[in-house]
Amino acid sequence: MRMPYRVVGGTLVAALLAQLAGCGTLFWPERRGQIEGRVDPVIAVLDAIGLLFYIIPGVIAFGVDIATGAIYLPGGTHAQVDPATLRPAVQPDGTVNRARLQAILQQQLGRHLPLDDPRLIEHRGSPEQLAAYGLVPAA
Template identity: 75%
Template sequence: MRIAHRVIGTALVATLLTQLTACGTLFWPDRRGQIDGKVDPVVAVLDAVGILFYVIPGLIAFGVDFATGAIYLPHGTQAQVDPAKLRPAVNPDGSVDKARLQTILEQELGQHLPLNDPRLIEHKGSVQQLAAFGLVPAA
């Protein structure tokens, strides 16, 4: 009888731990960081199943997937822009003019990127980080 309790307890703990992690973040970690797009129905259904069995962990899974952007379908395209074409968007003091950058990206990529979106996460770099990538600061 004691072994049955351990097996049930272990199964319950394993189930709760898997439900506390968001499905999209767990299965497709490369999707994290997206700020918009079409919702992936597979991730939404998996998170909804979590709500059916365990309300709080299911809601947490939805929240984590929306917060990380893992619930959105990937856009499927990647693009690179020549750094020389981006130089006009850099001011003499090293700051980036978002309006000019957005115009350049729209011309090169043919897509409207919302650079003024409040959900956009902006990372600051340093000279050491540029050197690690073999780049020389030229601002």
């Protein structure tokens, strides 16, 4: 009589652990912050497995992966811009003029980057990084 309970319990635990590990945010944290791209089928299938077992964990997994951008495949292209060309976008108080930055990036990279997208994750620089470029940190 205890054997069926152990099998059911073991299957349930395995399903929940597979769902926990099925989140793309846990597998590829470096993908967070992507705004758009092609959907990674592996992550989509792993998130969909959660829908098969329980609706709520599957919906949460899809929501987290889409909100963080971890469900999207990396673009495969990298672009580098010389910091000296970005200097006109930085105002004397250390703030960034987004419109000017977007125009510089579009000119240098040949791509339109949506800097006003609400899903964009912005990282602040340290005072040491600003000092290296001759800028005074704003309080």
